[in-house]
Amino acid sequence: MTKQAQQTVLAAELPERGQPLAGGVFVTRYWLNGVERALVLPPDELSGPWGEYGIEIKGAGSYSDGEANTRAMAEAGSVIAVKALELDGFIPSCLEGQLLMAAKADGLVELREDRWHHLSTQRSANNAYIQNFHRGSAPMAKFEPGETFGRLTVTRWDSASSVQCICSCGTAFVGVAGNMRSGATQSCGCIRKEKNNHVTHGHTGSLTHKRWRSMRARCLNKNASNYPQYGGSGIGICAEWDDFERFLADMGECPGECFTLDREDGNKGYSPGNCRWATRVQQARNQSTNKLITFRGETLGLSEWAEKLGIKSQTIQNRLRKGWTVDEALGTTGDARSSRKSRAE
Numbered sequence: 229m230t231k232q233a234q235q236t237v238l239a240a241e242l243p244e245r246g247q248p249l250a251g252g253v254f255v256t257r258y259w260l261n262g263v264e265r266a267l268v269l270p271p272d273e274l275s276g277p278w279g280e281y282g283i284e285i286k287g288a289g290s291y292s293d294g295e296a297n298t299r300a301m302a303e304a305g306s307v308i309a310v311k312a313l314e315l316d317g318f319i320p321s322c323l324e325g326q327l328l329m330a331a332k333a334d335g336l337v338e339l340r341e342d343r344w345h346h347l348s349t350q351r352s353a354n355n356a357y358i359q360n361f362h363r364g365s366a367p368m369a370k371f372e373p374g375e376t377f378g379r380l381t382v383t384r385w386d387s388a389s390s391v392q393c394i395c396s397c398g399t400a401f402v403g404v405a406g407n408m409r410s411g412a413t414q415s416c417g418c419i420r421k422e423k424n425n426h427v428t429h430g431h432t433g434s435l436t437h438k439r440w441r442s443m444r445a446r447c448l449n450k451n452a453s454n455y456p457q458y459g460g461s462g463i464g465i466c467a468e469w470d471d472f473e474r475f476l477a478d479m480g481e482c483p484g485e486c487f488t489l490d491r492e493d494g495n496k497g498y499s500p501g502n503c504r505w506a507t508r509v510q511q512a513r514n515q516s517t518n519k520l521i522t523f524r525g526e527t528l529g530l531s532e533w534a535e536k537l538g539i540k541s542q543t544i545q546n547r548l549r550k551g552w553t554v555d556e557a558l559g560t561t562g563d564a565r566s567s568r569k570s571r572a573e
């Protein structure tokens with residue numbers, strides 16, 4: 229931001245360049261619109277929201293008159309332009325940016341941030357010209373291959389909306405110049421992804437999280453293939469386990485790929501007291517021994533009934549799953565389909 233010449237100063241009363249003037253540092257004399265002006269650099273630099281992308285600001289395209297540009301920007305709703313005007317200043321144009329750069333190169337002024345700054349001269353609906361106060365490069369909104377912005381390294385520059393980059397994670401990415409310069413874009417998106425994962429629990433994609441998700445699917449998602457044997461059969465999940473963190477705290481990490489979440493009592497739902505990590509072999513044994521069935525006044529495990537009645541335990545399980553009553557499932561011998569059919573008729 230540059231101080232606006234508020235009052236008239238006699239040329240004879242102007243200090244040397246680089247000396248204090250009107251609360252800032254006198255940069256240089258210059259001519260604008262038929263009037264000679266004193267350019268003053270205020271002690272503070274501004275930063276803030278520039279404006280919206282994709283909107284061309286009419287009247288903010290002057291290469292020389294930063295004050296006119298700043299007023300046009302303020303009218304279009306630019307927060308930083310309003311701020312500058314409130315402080316009796318304006319955002320330098322291309323010309324004024326170069327004058328500042330010359331004063332800096334001459335050692336007359338110091339800038340708080342020795343790097344690129346936006347100028348008030350709008351270059352397109354998406355970008356403004358910049359002044360690189362570090363390299364002193366001409367005020368062109370241009371990227372050089374090899375320039376880095378966060379994790380992004382520029383590989384090719386086509387236009388303000390098409391800056392080809394490679395992210396340090398290896399992903400090719402096309403960035404928007406303004407977003408990259410403002411720091412809004414610093415990666416292909418991988419930083420945000422990492423942050424999100426970290427904020428929640430850092431376990432997304434882990435085996436434990438996968439087991440938690442499948443538990444929730446089979447109990448809660450009516451479209452899940454195994455929902456009928458779980459949620460559909462009244463197997464629920466305790467309320468605390470809506471929260472993955474709680475689930476993890478109660479169960480610990482899943483010990484390995486061959487381990488799944490097992491309920492000790494198959495008739496009860498998923499809760500800390502009824503669950504453990506078990507291998508599939510353990511679970512299969514568990515299911516057949518723990519399923520207690522009362523038939524003809526006697527209560528036995530499913531595998532015991534199978535043995536006693538001479539029916540495969542898998543057959544009994546399948547029948548129960550299909551909705552047969554216990555009497556039907558255990559009382560039917562021989563060809564299940566024909567017995568069932570004749571009974572239905």
Ligand SMILES: [Zn+2]
Pocket residue numbers: 379395396397398399415416417418419
């Ligand atoms: Zn990345």
